[in-house]
Amino acid sequence: MESRFSTEIKVRFAETDAQGVAHHAAFFVWLETTRIEYLARFRGGYRELREKGIEALTLEAYVRYFAPAHFDDVLTVSARAGDLSGARFRFDYEIVRGEEPVAEGWTTHATVDSKTLRPTRIPDWLVHAIEQAEARG
Amino acid sequence: MESRFSTEIKVRFAETDAQGVAHHAAFFVWLETTRIEYLARFRGGYRELREKGIEALTLEAYVRYFAPAHFDDVLTVSARAGDLSGARFRFDYEIVRGEEPVAEGWTTHATVDSKTLRPTRIPDWLVHAIEQAEARG
Amino acid sequence: MESRFSTEIKVRFAETDAQGVAHHAAFFVWLETTRIEYLARFRGGYRELREKGIEALTLEAYVRYFAPAHFDDVLTVSARAGDLSGARFRFDYEIVRGEEPVAEGWTTHATVDSKTLRPTRIPDWLVHAIEQAEARG
Amino acid sequence: MESRFSTEIKVRFAETDAQGVAHHAAFFVWLETTRIEYLARFRGGYRELREKGIEALTLEAYVRYFAPAHFDDVLTVSARAGDLSGARFRFDYEIVRGEEPVAEGWTTHATVDSKTLRPTRIPDWLVHAIEQAEARG
Numbered sequence: 013m014e015s016r017f018s019t020e021i022k023v024r025f026a027e028t029d030a031q032g033v034a035h036h037a038a039f040f041v042w043l044e045t046t047r048i049e050y051l052a053r054f055r056g057g058y059r060e061l062r063e064k065g066i067e068a069l070t071l072e073a074y075v076r077y078f079a080p081a082h083f084d085d086v087l088t089v090s091a092r093a094g095d096l097s098g099a100r101f102r103f104d105y106e107i108v109r110g111e112e113p114v115a116e117g118w119t120t121h122a123t124v125d126s127k128t129l130r131p132t133r134i135p136d137w138l139v140h141a142i143e144q145a146e147a148r149g
Numbered sequence: 150m151e152s153r154f155s156t157e158i159k160v161r162f163a164e165t166d167a168q169g170v171a172h173h174a175a176f177f178v179w180l181e182t183t184r185i186e187y188l189a190r191f192r193g194g195y196r197e198l199r200e201k202g203i204e205a206l207t208l209e210a211y212v213r214y215f216a217p218a219h220f221d222d223v224l225t226v227s228a229r230a231g232d233l234s235g236a237r238f239r240f241d242y243e244i245v246r247g248e249e250p251v252a253e254g255w256t257t258h259a260t261v262d263s264k265t266l267r268p269t270r271i272p273d274w275l276v277h278a279i280e281q282a283e284a285r286g
Numbered sequence: 287m288e289s290r291f292s293t294e295i296k297v298r299f300a301e302t303d304a305q306g307v308a309h310h311a312a313f314f315v316w317l318e319t320t321r322i323e324y325l326a327r328f329r330g331g332y333r334e335l336r337e338k339g340i341e342a343l344t345l346e347a348y349v350r351y352f353a354p355a356h357f358d359d360v361l362t363v364s365a366r367a368g369d370l371s372g373a374r375f376r377f378d379y380e381i382v383r384g385e386e387p388v389a390e391g392w393t394t395h396a397t398v399d400s401k402t403l404r405p406t407r408i409p410d411w412l413v414h415a416i417e418q419a420e421a422r423g
Numbered sequence: 424m425e426s427r428f429s430t431e432i433k434v435r436f437a438e439t440d441a442q443g444v445a446h447h448a449a450f451f452v453w454l455e456t457t458r459i460e461y462l463a464r465f466r467g468g469y470r471e472l473r474e475k476g477i478e479a480l481t482l483e484a485y486v487r488y489f490a491p492a493h494f495d496d497v498l499t500v501s502a503r504a505g506d507l508s509g510a511r512f513r514f515d516y517e518i519v520r521g522e523e524p525v526a527e528g529w530t531t532h533a534t535v536d537s538k539t540l541r542p543t544r545i546p547d548w549l550v551h552a553i554e555q556a557e558a559r560g
Contacts, residue, residue: 025459025469026174026452028167030220030336031400035163036344037318040311041437048436048495058436059495062304070310074348083167084459084470126305162322162332163315167473168537173481174455177448178300185299185358195299196358199441207447211485221322221333263442300446304439304494311437357441 018090019049023081033080040073043105046089054141067126075117093142099123099131155227156186160218170217177210180242183226191278204263212254222246230279236260236268292364293323297355307354314347317379320363328415341400349391359383367416373397373405429501430460436494444491451484454516457500465552478537486528504553510534510542
């Protein structure tokens with residue numbers, strides 16, 4: 013997975029909890045910012061999707077925690093999109109601190125019409141862009 | 150201020166930070182939930198405002214912290230509305246743990262049309278309800 | 287699962303996002319507050335665990351979303367503890383709005399010594415309390 | 424204030440609310456990340472302060488909102504430290520989107536011993552570093 017897309021997150025103080033480490037719910041926010049950065053490489057990304065009246069709903073979210081993340085840590089979150097079919101897609105993630113695994117996770121999503129909330133196909137330009145990006149990976 | 154409206158907040162673990170106490174930004178969320186509970190006593194409250202196409206924007210927010218709040222603490226947040234004039238209003242708050250002052254603060258707000266985002270008068274029913282509530286206080 | 291422990295959550299405005307519904311990461315916070323309420327029935331609950339130098343780490347967290355949750359919705363989160371063995375345990379959750387399923391999820395946890403962060407057995411009083419509570423369920 | 428320290432914040436989707444804009448409490452988190460970046464230029468910054476057993480408490484926090492911030496907006500947060508005296512200091516902030524003012528605010532802080540929570544002087548190295556940085560500004 014060396015060629016996988018990745019982005020960096022610096023753990024905010026507000027994201028820590030009284031255990032002295034990043035709160036486990038914060039990881040889901042980091043996965044989301046990673047998804048958004050991932051999609052931002054293609055045309056207008058998630059912002060354009062939303063402006064075109066398409067919402068991407070989260071259907072499932074899962075994280076497995078290996079090691080605590082601390083305030084000010086710089087984490088690398090890598091992501092891979094896949095399982096694109098019709099109105100559904102999936103992201104897989106790895107979070108590391110340098111070489112050390114911190115967490116892994118995955119999320120599944122559906123694209124819906126933002127007015128009717130009914131499923132709507134992922135736009136072709138996005139399907140192709142993702143497929144090409146992942147084929148290179 | 151004994152007759153002031155008040156509500157209770159239990160500090161969530163997710164709201165604590167690595168200092169072992171509630172993060173200072175969490176207080177602004179508690180002030181908001183208090184405002185919403187305050188307004189919920191009148192007709193449909195904030196939810197009805199929003200459904201009628203009125204948004205209440207926050208113009209300013211201020212908190213002064215006296216003592217840390219800890220995980221699982223039960224805090225009493227009291228609120229008083231005032232300075233209603235046209236499209237603007239203000240809330241003042243006190244946060245205590247039993248008899249102990251924890252924080253105080255205030256917020257100012259404007260009502261706007263949710264489509265145009267232009268200022269719109271606070272509905273009369275709400276002005277009257279608040280004035281009566283505070284006159285009793 | 288009718289006799290399962292449950293608690294109520296009112297969706298905060300701060301928990302909504304620009305899709306107009308509760309952000310998916312907020313659900314993990316609700317699961318945590320539910321766990322804490324669940325444990326609060328036994329002696330000093332999670333707070334006592336922490337004061338005794340035991341931390342409960344989250345190892346995994348999963349949520350499946352069925353329907354959006356809106357601002358001001360009152361949700362019922364039910365929880366069941368199980369798979370207690372040594373230093374590990376698991377919670378299963380259901381989130382409903384009245385009769386309507388909104389989400390389900392589960393989390394796994396390990397108890398560790400808060401100084402060494404090494405695994406430490408769940409205290410017997412807690413194991414017995416949970417087993418009795420669930421046997422009744 | 425052209426030479427003032429500044430950092431960039433990209434508005435996260437999780438920071439938006441059902442009004443479609445960044446929630447007002449998120450701004451306080453951005454001010455905090457800005458303070459931390461500000462201090463990070465001097466020795467070990469906030470992280471070193473904490474490791475040396477000094478905590479910086481927030482005594483007051485204030486934000487005035489001029490314009491909504493939207494998902495994916497890149498905001499520039501500039502900060503200036505001042506009023507250093509003994510165990511207290513203050514930060515003033517401006518948040519802009521390009522040339523457009525979005526918000527301004529200020530926070531006051533006290534340094535305390537992290538064990539006793541009693542006031543403790545700001546370390547000399549930090550006082551000098553801040554004074555030099557601001558003198559240049």
